[in-house]
Structures are given as structure tokens and as C-alpha cells.
Amino acid sequence: MGYPVGKVAALSGITVRTLHHYDEIGLLSPSGRTAAGYRSYSEDDLDRLQRVLFYRELGFGLETIAKVIEDPDVDALEHLRRQRVLLVERIGELTRMVDSVDRVIEAKQVGAALTPEERFEVFGEYREPEGYAEEAVRRWGETPQWRAAARPLSKEEWIEAEKVRQDWVGRLLDVVDSGAPADSAAAMDLAEEHRLLLAAFMGECGHALHREIAGMYATDPVQLGFLVREPDQRPGLGEYIRDAVDANAGRS
Secondary structure (H helix, E strand, O other): OOEEHHHHHHHHOOOOOHHHHHHOOOOOOOOOOOOOOOOEEHHHHHHHHHHHHHHHHHHHHHHHHHHHHHHOOOOOOHHHHHHHHHHHHHHHHHHHHHHHHHHHHHHHOOOOOOOOOHHOOOHHOOOOOHHHHHHHHHHHOOHHHHHHHOOOOOOOHHHHHHHHHHHHHHHHHHHHOOOOOOOOEEEEHHHHHHHHHHHHOOOOOHHHHHHHHHHHHHOOOHHHHHHHHHHHHOOHHHHHHHHHHHHHOOOO
């Protein structure tokens, strides 16, 4: 059965113009045409549109969505599993926001003064680097490590994780600025600490996986930015981390 573009727009809640745009950029091209030459969407097309809209609702850009749903190693069921993980995480974030709003309402009702921190608590104290979720799903979405790491974290857990990251980065930069080589004991100890932190977060992180992750720090500025924010970066820092991880793996 084929569905005309107007029917698909009505079913999905998006405009005909949006569907035409998706067709033009190759994100969702209808499988057929009517005898009169009009677009006709199949059941498979509707499944693909559902995946597109799920990822769009989760804040993914269209270019990223195209890369994610074109992954030949991921079937429709796995996409649904990924989306469920991300939706559960979003629900957790929204629930925490509702709790914060409730506290603000209660304070207003009783005339209690709010501190600046309490006023903005609804937005949380942690901000993921831009593009983190999209990049994580694209690279790791089908792995057991991603499923473990994608567990929704509470605000307190995010804050603690950020403190740990900042502490580790601070000590790393001290070692780098001291001129110690990447295969020094201090650098390798930090590399091992980083591996264990990843293992705690991902469920497991052997030396081979650790090397793969560290290799991305050396070649992909976005990946490095997830670990060391841009203002704290040094020239060659990604390569230094990669070399320290390699040296640490070699001594195991």
C-alpha cells in the first residue's frame, strides 16, 4: 500500500514541505510514484520516517541523523533500542527539572527567598559538550559499553563525574607542563587511572579499547574536547594522551 505525501504529513505531524525537503536532501525519499507522478510512501518509508523523527526529537541534526540511520550494521530493532535508551535519559532529565520547578513553586508560595544557585538549578549544573550524544551514538551505539554508559545519571552523579574529570585533567596538565615524556611513570599512571575511570563508566575497558579511544583524542578534536575542554588544551595534547596510553598498555 502506498501513502500520498499529504497522508504521511497528517500521520506524522510534519508538513508536506518538510517531507519534500527530506526527499531533496536524500534523508527520506519515497519508494514509489503514483501514475500521475506524485510521491508515494511505503511501509518501510514510514518506518524510516519514524526513526528520523525520533532522532530529531532527541535533538540530533539532520546530517547526523542521516549518518546514524544509514549505518549498515544497525537494524530497525537496534535503532529502537538506542532511541529507548536516549528517551529514558531524557525522561530522567525532565523529571529532575519538574522536581526543581516544584521546589521553586513551593518557595514562592511560602515567600521564601531563593539563592541564585537555586533559581537556576532547574537547568542543572552540568553541560555536555555540544554534539556529545550524537557522536557517542554514532561511534558506540551498538556496543555493550555504550549501553552501560548510556544509563541515565542523576544530577549528583553528573556533578561528581565532572569533578573527577577536572581533577584528572588538572593533574595531566601538570605532568605535561613539567616536560615529562608520555612514557614517564607519572604519565602512564594517569593513563591507567583514565582507563579505570572509563571501565567504571562503561562496564569494561581493556587496553585494546583504551588505545582505540585514545587514538581518537589524537585525530579528532571533538573527541579530545569531551575529555579536555578547549581552553585547557595544549598543542599536541591528544598525541601525548595517546602515547601515554600506548606506553601504559605496553607495561601491563
